[in-house]
Amino acid sequence: MLTQRDSQNRDEPGYPLIPVWTGEQIRAAEKPLLDAGEGEALMRRASWGLAAHILQILQAQRGSVYGATVVGLIGSGNNGGDGLYALASLRRRGVDARAVLLRPTCHTQALTAFCQAGGQLQTTIDDGADLILDAVVGTGFSGSFDAPSLPQDSVVVACDLPSGVDAETGAVRGTAIRADHTVTFGGLKTGLLLGQGRAFSGVLHTVDIGLGAHLPEPAGYVMSELVDIPGTTGGAGITTQAGVDNLLRFRPRDTRRIDHSSGSGGAARNLAGEAVPVLRRRGPDADAHKYSRGVLHLLVGSPRYPGAAQLSVGAALATGVGMAQVQAPDAVAQAVVNHWPETVASDQAERAAAMVIGPGLGDDSQRLAQAEALLQQSRRNAVPCVLDASALELITPELLADAGYAGSLGKHTVLTPHTGEAQKLAERLGDLQLQDALAEQKVLAAAPRLAQLTGAVVVLKGPVTVIAAPGDEPPLLHTEPAPGLATAGTGDVLAGIIGALLATQEESARYCAALGVALHAAAARRLDPRGHGRFGASALLGVLAD
Ligand SMILES: NC(=O)C1=CN([C@@H]2O[C@H](COP(=O)(O)OP(=O)(O)OC[C@H]3O[C@@H](n4cnc5c(N)ncnc54)[C@H](O)[C@@H]3O)[C@@H](O)[C@H]2O)[C@@H](O)CC1
Ligand SMILES: Nc1ncnc2c1ncn2[C@@H]1O[C@H](COP(=O)(O)OP(=O)(O)O)[C@@H](O)[C@H]1O
Known part of the structure; x- marks a missing residue:
C-alpha cells in the first residue's frame, strides 16, 4: 500500500544511478x-x-x-x-x-x-x-x-x-x-x-x-536525469542494453511520455526486476511545522558581495525549507529581507537543522571570523553544513588536527570547491596525490582523495561534477551537459540548494549533495535546453521549484 508520502514522491523527478567502470x-x-x-x-x-x-x-x-x-x-x-x-x-x-x-x-x-x-x-x-x-x-x-x-x-x-x-x-x-x-x-x-x-x-x-x-x-555511479521508467534502468552490477540506452537518451522534455501511473511505488527497476538506487527529493510531512521541517542558517554575503546572499537564500527557499535565516551585516541582511520577505535575519544559529557558510564572504576578515565560529559550532554539534567559496580557506592542517575530531570535519560537512579551490586546498594540506590528480584532471580520483583527507563529503564542481564521501562508497558523477552554468553566482545557488536539502531531507549529506547537484543542473537544462547559456544565476531560482 502506498503511504501519503510515497504518493507525493511518485510525482517528484528522480535520478537513477547507473554504474560506470574504468x-x-x-x-x-x-x-x-x-x-x-x-x-x-x-x-x-x-x-x-x-x-x-x-x-x-x-x-x-x-x-x-x-x-x-x-x-x-x-x-x-x-x-x-x-x-x-x-x-x-x-x-x-x-x-x-x-x-x-x-x-x-x-x-x-x-x-x-x-x-x-x-x-x-x-x-x-x-x-x-x-x-x-x-x-x-x-x-x-x-x-x-x-x-x-x-x-x-x-x-x-x-x-x-x-x-x-x-x-x-x-x-x-x-x-x-x-x-x-x-x-x-x-x-x-x-x-x-x-x-x-x-x-x-x-x-x-x-x-x-x-x-x-x-x-x-x-568506479562510480552516474546520475541520470530522469524520472521513473519501470523496466528500463541499468542497475548496480548489471548493465542492460535497452535500459542504459533509454536512460541516456531521455531528456527532461521527454518526461511527459513517462507513465507515472504504472510502476512500483516510485522505484526504478532494471530489466531483471531489481530496484536501482534513485535520488529523489521528499516533500514536507503533512503534519510538519516550520521548525520540524528544518531551519537553514546561512552565513553569506558581505558589503562587497551582497548578491551572493540573495542567490543562496533564494535557492534555499525555492528548494524548500521550513525557514531560511540569514546572518549578514545589516545592509546585506536588509537587502535579502527586502527581496525575500520570508527570510529572518539572525545572528543565532541555535535552531538550525543545517548551515551554509561561505558564499559572498570574500576576504572580509570580520565575516571570515564569524564563519570560523559558526563552523566550530557545526562541528561541536554535528550540524550538517555546506562550506563554500572563501569558507573553504578555513580548512587548514591545524583545523583538521584539532583534538577531539579525529582529524576529520565529519560526514555531515559538505565542501563545494571548484577545481581551482580544490587545488589551493591540496597545496594547503600539502598533499601531492591530490595535487597530481587535479593537475591530470583525474576528477574521479581527486574528489575521493579530498574526502579522505578532510573526512567531509566533497562536491568537486566543474563541467562534470563528482560527489565523494569518506569511506568506501563509490563516488557519484553528474555528467549531463549544462554549459550555461559557467557563469558567476551559480555556485552560490548550488550551496543554497544543498543547504536546504541538508536541512529537510532524512538522508546522508552525500545523498543531499548529489541530489542538489542534479537539481541544480536540471534547472539549468529546463531553462536552457539547447545550452545557449543566455541566462544569469538568478534565473535559476525561478525554475528550481518546477
Ligand atoms: N577482450 C575481449 O575479449 C573483448 C574485447 N572486446 C573488444 O576488444 C577491445 C580491446 O581489444 P584489444 O585488447 O585487442 O585492444 P584494441 O583493439 O583496443 O587495441 C589494441 C591494438 O591496437 C593497437 N594500438 C594501440 N595503441 C594504438 C594507437 N595509439 N594507434 C593505433 N593503434 C594502436 C595495438 O597495437 C593493438 O594491436 C575492446 O575495446 C573491445 O572493442 C570485445 O570484443 C569484447 C570482448
Ligand atoms: N561548463 C560547465 N558545464 C556545466 N556546469 C558547469 C560548467 N562550468 C561550471 N559549472 C557549474 O557551475 C557552478 C559554478 O560554481 P562556482 O565556480 O562556485 O561559481 P560562483 O562562485 O561564481 O558561484 C558549479 O556547480 C559547476 O559545476
Whole structure:
C-alpha cells in the first residue's frame, strides 16, 4: 500500500544511478572469461550488438537498411575484430559493408568471416558512405592516436570507445575520432563520460556481453536525469542494453511520455526486476511545522558581495525549507529581507537543522571570523553544513588536527570547491596525490582523495561534477551537459540548494549533495535546453521549484 508520502514522491523527478567502470576494470572482468576460452563468444556477442545498433541507426536515418553503405575503419586488435564481425553481419542484412585496414595486421578469424560474407577491402574512405564505423582502437589504446580525416556527411559510430579517447579519463591523446554514437560493451566506461570523452562519444549505447558476475564494484555511479521508467534502468552490477540506452537518451522534455501511473511505488527497476538506487527529493510531512521541517542558517554575503546572499537564500527557499535565516551585516541582511520577505535575519544559529557558510564572504576578515565560529559550532554539534567559496580557506592542517575530531570535519560537512579551490586546498594540506590528480584532471580520483583527507563529503564542481564521501562508497558523477552554468553566482545557488536539502531531507549529506547537484543542473537544462547559456544565476531560482 502506498503511504501519503510515497504518493507525493511518485510525482517528484528522480535520478537513477547507473554504474560506470574504468576500461581497466572491464578488461579485468573479461580476463577470466578469456582464460576460459570464451574470447570468441564475447566478441561475437559484442559484434552482434554493434551490428544491431548500426541497423537501428541506419533505419532511423534512411528509412531502410538495404543498400546502405558502411565503411569500417579497422585496427590491429580485438576492437578491429569486433568491427569486422559486425560488418560481416551487416552484409548478411543487405548492407554494402566495406573495410579499410588501417594497420598492417588485423584479427584473422574476423577478417575471414568478413571475406566469407562477401566483404571487400579498400584503401580509401569513401565520401558517400552513409555510416563510418570506427573500430581502430578501443580499451587497448596506448600512446597517442592520429585520427584520419573523415567525410563530413557520414554518421560516425564508434566501436566500444572512440579511437584516441582514454578509456579511464576521457582525455584525447593526440587526435580522436568524433563519434555521433558509441556502442560500448560490458558496461559504461568512465572515459565515455569524463573529460573530452563525453563530447567525442555522442549518444551512448551499451551491449551486455555477459560480464555480469565478473564486474567489480563500479568506479562510480552516474546520475541520470530522469524520472521513473519501470523496466528500463541499468542497475548496480548489471548493465542492460535497452535500459542504459533509454536512460541516456531521455531528456527532461521527454518526461511527459513517462507513465507515472504504472510502476512500483516510485522505484526504478532494471530489466531483471531489481530496484536501482534513485535520488529523489521528499516533500514536507503533512503534519510538519516550520521548525520540524528544518531551519537553514546561512552565513553569506558581505558589503562587497551582497548578491551572493540573495542567490543562496533564494535557492534555499525555492528548494524548500521550513525557514531560511540569514546572518549578514545589516545592509546585506536588509537587502535579502527586502527581496525575500520570508527570510529572518539572525545572528543565532541555535535552531538550525543545517548551515551554509561561505558564499559572498570574500576576504572580509570580520565575516571570515564569524564563519570560523559558526563552523566550530557545526562541528561541536554535528550540524550538517555546506562550506563554500572563501569558507573553504578555513580548512587548514591545524583545523583538521584539532583534538577531539579525529582529524576529520565529519560526514555531515559538505565542501563545494571548484577545481581551482580544490587545488589551493591540496597545496594547503600539502598533499601531492591530490595535487597530481587535479593537475591530470583525474576528477574521479581527486574528489575521493579530498574526502579522505578532510573526512567531509566533497562536491568537486566543474563541467562534470563528482560527489565523494569518506569511506568506501563509490563516488557519484553528474555528467549531463549544462554549459550555461559557467557563469558567476551559480555556485552560490548550488550551496543554497544543498543547504536546504541538508536541512529537510532524512538522508546522508552525500545523498543531499548529489541530489542538489542534479537539481541544480536540471534547472539549468529546463531553462536552457539547447545550452545557449543566455541566462544569469538568478534565473535559476525561478525554475528550481518546477
Ligand atoms: N577482450 C575481449 O575479449 C573483448 C574485447 N572486446 C573488444 O576488444 C577491445 C580491446 O581489444 P584489444 O585488447 O585487442 O585492444 P584494441 O583493439 O583496443 O587495441 C589494441 C591494438 O591496437 C593497437 N594500438 C594501440 N595503441 C594504438 C594507437 N595509439 N594507434 C593505433 N593503434 C594502436 C595495438 O597495437 C593493438 O594491436 C575492446 O575495446 C573491445 O572493442 C570485445 O570484443 C569484447 C570482448
Ligand atoms: N561548463 C560547465 N558545464 C556545466 N556546469 C558547469 C560548467 N562550468 C561550471 N559549472 C557549474 O557551475 C557552478 C559554478 O560554481 P562556482 O565556480 O562556485 O561559481 P560562483 O562562485 O561564481 O558561484 C558549479 O556547480 C559547476 O559545476
